[in-house]
Amino acid sequence: MLFEQNNHHILDKKHKEWEFLHHFTHLGYDLLDLSILEEFKWDRLSPDDLKTMTNRYTWQSNDSLLSLRSDWTDSIVRYRKKYKLQTSKVAYSGPVYPYNQEKMQFGVEIFSESISKQQDSMKELLDYIQTSLNQKLSVAVISHYSLLKKLLTKDDLEDPDIKHLLRERNLDGLIHQLGTEHPVVQLMSQPVPDQLHFAKAKFPDLKESVNEIIEWSAILEKKNIPTVYSDLFSLPAQSYYKGIFLQFYTDQLVEPIVTGGQYSSPTKAFGMAINLTDLTY
Template identity: 80%
Template sequence: MLFEQNNQHILDKKHQEWEFLHHFHHLGYDLLDLSILEEFRWDSLSPDDLKSMTNRYTWQANDSLLSIRSDWTDAIVRYRKKYKLKTDKIAYSGPVYSYNKERMQFGMETFSEDIDTQQKSMKDLLDYLQTHLKQTVSVAVISHYSLLKKLLNKDELQDPEVRHLLRERNLDGLTKYLGDTHPVVQLMSQPVPDQLHFARDQFPDLKGPVNEIINWRNALEEKNIPTVYSDLFSLPAQSYYKGIFLQFYTDQTVEPIVTGGQYSSPTKAFGMAINLTDLTY
């Protein structure tokens, strides 16, 4: 009986993966399947590569550094650069290994800077999450990765202590470190519901990113997500993330079930992935 249950569980997972790829293929997405093994050359490692190595399973083979895939977007960025990928949008499925754990991801990438096109792809993924995986998003968090670049100078942005305090949302620490007149401190001192409009009213350079956040917030509210709020102090995990970044949660998850956003490498694009869990896979 145990094997019968196990067999059915494996078949169900494989069918779910096939169903996702089949569904997005019929929506006009091209499908991409990449090797789980990535090869790096020591003489061409970027700052992003070096930073990410602490979260990867890596080993050395002759003159190469080998790694198990830890992020689909990162792998696709490399593939696009190497093979000059020609497609408007792709869908993918497969595992990633990072932070000492394995995750299965279903995702899509749209290679367009048109916001309507990006939001259409986002809605495609959210519709699949709700219709096929029977998961309802209860909370959406919107960030914009150009905000802090406009509020912090280059040295502050790279300062490990500043980055640590920002990740902790430590207002007292930032006040002591940067001073109470610093724009970041002034913005973080406002009540969370007021921060977005304070940023637009008090800092003219932030008007563009704030308006983009409002645009995406409106698109999410059209999807009837109960709670949508902005996080103005997020730092990108990779330097190619340039604009809007989104995280979606259900009532049953403490970690985001869907993540992704706008990036630029080598051209403007948008991508999101469903992080499958025991609830969904």
């Protein structure tokens, strides 16, 4: 009986994967299936590569560094550059191996500068989560990765102490490092619900980015997500993330069920991934 239950569980998981890929091919996405094994050359490792190697399973083979795939977007960015991928929309499914764990991801990427097309892709993925996976999204967090670049110097952005304080939202520490008159300190000193409008009114250079956050937030509210709020102090995990970044949560999970955003590859692009667990998969 134990094997019978296990058989049904495995078949159900495989069916969900097939269903996802089938669903998005009907929406005009091309499918991409990449090896979970990535090969890097020591003399070609970028700053992003070096930073993420601490979160990968890696081993050396002659003059190459081998790693299990830790992120689908990163792999697709590499593949697109290497083979000049000729498609505007990609769907994928498969495991990733961030440090000390394995995750199954379903995701989409769209290579277009059209914001409306990027937003349509987001809505298509959210619709799939809410209908086919029957998951109720309770919270959406929206960030914009150009904000801090306009408020901090390059040296400040690369300062590990300041980056740590930003991740911790440590206002006292940032006051000590930057001073009370620094724009980041002024902005973080405001109540969270007021920060977005304070940024728009106080810092004209942020107006465009703030308006983008407001536009995307309005779309999310129409998708019946109960709580949508902005986080103005997020730092990108990879340098190629350039604009809007999104995280979605359910009531059942502490970690976000969906993450993604705008990036450069080498032109503008947008991607989102569903992080599947036993509760959702």
